Amino acid sequence: MPQHASVGRGSITVDHLPPDLARELYRHMRTARDLDTEAIALQRQGIFPAYVSVRGQEAAQVGSAAALDPARDFVFPTYREMAAAQAYGVDMVGYMATHRALWHGGLYDVAASRFGAVNAVVGGPVPHAVGWAVGERLRGDDGVALAYFGDGASSEGDVHESMNFAGVYGAPVVFFCQNNQWALSVPNEHQVAGGSIAARAEGYGMPGVLVDGNDAGAVHRATVEAVAHARRGEGPVLIEALTYRVEPHSTSDDPGRYRDGSETERWRRRDPLTLLREAVIAAGHAEEDALSEIDEQAREEARRIRDGVSNTPEPEGTELFTHVFRETTDEVARQHRTWKEEVEP
Amino acid sequence: MTELIEHTADTTTGPVVELSMQQALNRALHTLLAENSDTLVFGEDVGTLGGVFRVTDGLQKTFGTDRVFDTPLAESAIMGMSVGLAMNGWRPVPELQFDGFAYPALDQIVNQVARMNYRTRGAVPMPVTLRLPSFGGIQAPEHHGESLEALFAHTPGLKVAVPSDPGEAYRLLLQSVRCEDPVVFMEPKARYWDKRPVELAEPTEPVGTGRVVRRGSHGTLIAWGAMVHRCLQVAELAAEDGVELEVLDLRWLTPLDTDVLAASVRRTKRAVVVHEAPLTAGLGAEVATRVTENCFGDLAAPVQRVTGFDVPYPAGPLEPQYLPTIDRVLLAVQRTLEY
Numbered sequence: 001m002p003q004h005a006s007v008g009r010g011s012i013t014v015d016h017l018p019p020d021l022a023r024e025l026y027r028h029m030r031t032a033r034d035l036d037t038e039a040i041a042l043q044r045q046g047i048f049p050a051y052v053s054v055r056g057q058e059a060a061q062v063g064s065a066a067a068l069d070p071a072r073d074f075v076f077p078t079y080r081e082m083a084a085a086q087a088y089g090v091d092m093v094g095y096m097a098t099h100r101a102l103w104h105g106g107l108y109d110v111a112a113s114r115f116g117a118v119n120a121v122v123g124g125p126v127p128h129a130v131g132w133a134v135g136e137r138l139r140g141d142d143g144v145a146l147a148y149f150g151d152g153a154s155s156e157g158d159v160h161e162s163m164n165f166a167g168v169y170g171a172p173v174v175f176f177c178q179n180n181q182w183a184l185s186v187p188n189e190h191q192v193a194g195g196s197i198a199a200r201a202e203g204y205g206m207p208g209v210l211v212d213g214n215d216a217g218a219v220h221r222a223t224v225e226a227v228a229h230a231r232r233g234e235g236p237v238l239i240e241a242l243t244y245r246v247e248p249h250s251t252s253d254d255p256g257r258y259r260d261g262s263e264t265e266r267w268r269r270r271d272p273l274t275l276l277r278e279a280v281i282a283a284g285h286a287e288e289d290a291l292s293e294i295d296e297q298a299r300e301e302a303r304r305i306r307d308g309v310s311n312t313p314e315p316e317g318t319e320l321f322t323h324v325f326r327e328t329t330d331e332v333a334r335q336h337r338t339w340k341e342e343v344e345p
Numbered sequence: 346m347t348e349l350i351e352h353t354a355d356t357t358t359g360p361v362v363e364l365s366m367q368q369a370l371n372r373a374l375h376t377l378l379a380e381n382s383d384t385l386v387f388g389e390d391v392g393t394l395g396g397v398f399r400v401t402d403g404l405q406k407t408f409g410t411d412r413v414f415d416t417p418l419a420e421s422a423i424m425g426m427s428v429g430l431a432m433n434g435w436r437p438v439p440e441l442q443f444d445g446f447a448y449p450a451l452d453q454i455v456n457q458v459a460r461m462n463y464r465t466r467g468a469v470p471m472p473v474t475l476r477l478p479s480f481g482g483i484q485a486p487e488h489h490g491e492s493l494e495a496l497f498a499h500t501p502g503l504k505v506a507v508p509s510d511p512g513e514a515y516r517l518l519l520q521s522v523r524c525e526d527p528v529v530f531m532e533p534k535a536r537y538w539d540k541r542p543v544e545l546a547e548p549t550e551p552v553g554t555g556r557v558v559r560r561g562s563h564g565t566l567i568a569w570g571a572m573v574h575r576c577l578q579v580a581e582l583a584a585e586d587g588v589e590l591e592v593l594d595l596r597w598l599t600p601l602d603t604d605v606l607a608a609s610v611r612r613t614k615r616a617v618v619v620h621e622a623p624l625t626a627g628l629g630a631e632v633a634t635r636v637t638e639n640c641f642g643d644l645a646a647p648v649q650r651v652t653g654f655d656v657p658y659p660a661g662p663l664e665p666q667y668l669p670t671i672d673r674v675l676l677a678v679q680r681t682l683e684y
Contacts, residue, residue, distance in 0.1 A: 074433075104464055110465040119457075121456050121457070124453070127425020127453065128425055131427060135430045158425060161421055164419070165422050323462055324462075324502055325526045326467070330553065330603070
């Protein structure tokens with residue numbers, strides 16, 4: 001499939017999905033969408049210093065995260081994986097705390113969630129997925145690591161090194177690239193030599209799959225197959241989900257300086273949420289009323305998360321010093337005392 | 346008052362064997378792999394070959410290819426993989442082959458390894474010990490003689506250990522790998538083949554304690570790694586002229602043992618810090634500041650620094666002119682005595 005071909009398809013199908021799963025995908029995408037809207041509002045109100053929208057990428061994230069088993073797999077996100085976190089079952093008040101700048105990595109329990117800390121180094125967590133997956137195999141367990149990264153991060157050395165390592169070790173990793181076509185202001189044609197990220201898989205000895213990232217059912221199926229492949233011990237898989245970043249890179253960004261609004265509008269009209277809703281009804285997986293009920297529940301859930309994160313207390317200053325080391329040092333302890341004497345409110 | 350402290354009280358009783366530092370490190374890794382089945386040793390050429398310095402010699406044969414394995418050649422991925430292994434409950438002991446090749450891995454070391462416990466508020470500890478053959482003195486190619494300790498010591502979340510002799514290497518590596526925090530373990534290449542009687546015993550002093558290697562009353566030489574031996578040579582020569590120098594081996598650069606520094610300099614009133622790294626913003630500046638902060642009233646002279654120069658690490662023939670020489674350290678001692 002040529003890179004931009006998926007733009008033209010006006011409908012998707014979820015006939016292949018069990019009805020309850022199709023409705024769950026819809027619920028998570030709807031919740032993520034509403035939460036995204038709430039988050040942008042919180043940024044406008046000055047409660048979030050900044051925010052990075054996931055709008056338009058909900059199918060890529062929910063479709064993939066829902067293909068994993070949160071009891072035995074592990075997700076390695078970067079910083080634009082809110083919808084994936086929602087679908088994976090992460091405590092979303094704790095997740096959104098990162099956007100309120102309460103704690104860089106978020107306030108959810110990374111170990112219990114099996115969902116890595118929010119990480120601002122694009123590509124940085126990808127080798128972590130490889131290490132985790134190698135460790136899983138060494139122990140004889142069958143968990144799969146899924147690493148999220150974007151088209152920008154696909155240029156990072158860490159991503160290439162990771163694919164090579166995973167290929168050499170046959171590690172159970174799903175490399176999941178959300179190609180949203182813009183690395184801040186730089187488009188694919190100035191980012192991705194050869195025009196395809198999926199095609200690079202061949203060079204690393206793994207299957208490469210290009211999937212319509214706005215088609216939740218297609219993303220889910222591709223990821224289920226990739227996870228099964230990795231779980232069977234057949235090694236890593238690279239998935240490139242082609243989607244589009246319809247919002248600015250962050251609330252501090254001005255896309256008018258680098259892209260044509262008409263292209264963005266075209267992608268906005270190909271909204272993954274609308275596509276899924278129509279497909280769920282077309283497949284007979286739910287009636288309009290049932291989806292409207294989910295819409296209402298999603299709105300409530302987004303509000304609950306919004307209120308939760310707005311009301312989360314700021315961290316105590318003493319936490320500056322708490323987690324630097326497991327076994328603290330005299331010097332950090334001394335500086336902690338200095339903070340108490342000279343800074344503590 | 347001269348007292349050569351060959352083997353400090355920093356041990357319990359154990360068998361004494363003659364070992365080079367590289368052999369002592371091998372013994373320590375053997376002990377560590379045997380005592381904890383979560384411990385993994387990996388890196389470039391550490392498996393079949395046994396490492397370019399043979400520190401991991403025979404470990405793969407004994408512990409198998411699951412526990413001791415070769416990696417592809419990519420330092421950043423080696424450290425990134427260490428993070429993931431630690432997240433999955435393992436205790437990684439990666440090796441990066443030479444100091445200068447830690448630079449390609451710095452993002453993972455500084456942005457990931459050092460911060461993961463902090464970022465996750467203690468949910469994901471990083472008991473990673475990076476073994477890094479370090480420092481100069483072996484006429485190696487470019488990027489094989491660098492001293493990166495100030496960089497690591499400046500990074501919150503990392504501990505930094507530097508052994509100076511085989512016994513220290515054995516004990517410090519045991520402590521580092523057992524430590525729940527990430528440790529950069531800098532092995533002084535120039536001392537790898539130095540053989541000493543080593544007591545294969547458990548360390549008894551806590552992480553972050555320096556040690557007095559030689560007692561003296563006229564001044565204190567402060568060093569780590571191969572420069573400890575250099576300072577002992579200086580102290581021998583000075584003693585012939587009646588100048589009794591105390592020699593400190595810091596061993597841990599994070600945590601840095603301010604107490605041992607202060608206790609020594611309060612008695613001797615003079616301090617010379619010696620390191621291989623360039624002068625400016627080197628760890629000697631931190632040591633000098635801690636001495637000054639704690640012993641200002643006792644000092645008879647400003648703290649002297651004898652270090653490498655602020656130039657890129659040179660090729661073989663110039664190496665002896667770059668590294669602190671015995672004469673330069675003696676001159677610095679003289680300056681403190683004549684101040």
